[in-house]
Amino acid sequence: MISMGLDLIFWVLSIIAFGMSAWALFHSVRTPARAFAVTGKQTKKLWLIILSLATLFSFASAVGYFGIGLGQLNFFAIAAVVASGIYLADVKPAVSEIGKGGNQGPYGPW
Template sequence: MIDDLSGTWGMVQMGIQAALVVWALAGLLLAALPPASAYSIEGKWPKPAWIAICAVAAILFAIRPLGFFSLIAMVAVGVFFADVRPAVGGRRR
């Protein structure tokens, strides 16, 4: 019974890990799409900084998805999606 529980927890953890890696890679792709000038116009960190943040987050999630630095990376990618992406990737005219 205990072995079944750890196997189930392992599958749940792998699912969480895969979702986090995909989320960070989606952030990486979405950070690369807008022009670099959009970041400076909106007063955000430069485009290469956000690309690097999302890339490092994807690596951290792949290595240890529930570690301390991964929690910091979750916050950073969350800031990108909640604040930066709507500002720089807004409506195209």
Template sequence: MTGLIQYYVFIALFLVGFALEVWALADALRRPAGAYVTAEKRTKQFWIAILAAGALFGYLSVPRFAIFGVAFGFGLPLLIGLIAVLPAAIYLADVKPEVIRFTPRRPGTGSGPTGRW
């Protein structure tokens, strides 16, 4: 019984890691390429490639599990899944805040002194 609980907690952690990777990739896709260069954080193509590879390996490393008889996951070695989260974590913690600072805002989208009240 304890092993089954650990197994499902493990699957949940890998699914959370995969969601984090997809979130980082989606965010990197929507930022303008010039903001990466201005922020001195490599290029947009570099981050897209790294994050896409991380998301692919993160997806492939989710352990096999079944819901209602339908099998999910491929189950690559688990260390690959842990390493696949690193680019997303680096992007979200270091690159994204700097790129946001140099992303031009559209007029009228904010509220406060820089946008409409």
């Protein structure tokens, strides 16, 4: 009984990890490469590779590819969460500021 409950919790965590990785990958695809260079972050190509692998591994963990049963968390799923978390917490806010326009007043654009 407890084992089934833990399996369910790990499966839900794997689904959340997949959503987080997919969201980070989607954002990095939409962000222009120039924004990464201007902010001094790693290149867009490198982030696309990292986040693609993170999405792949978190998806594999969510469907139970690596282990017995659904949602078994493993090293790759944890690495996917770390990589996506770094992107969403550090890189996304920095690159999102690029291209918003400089003519902003206190009450909106001029």
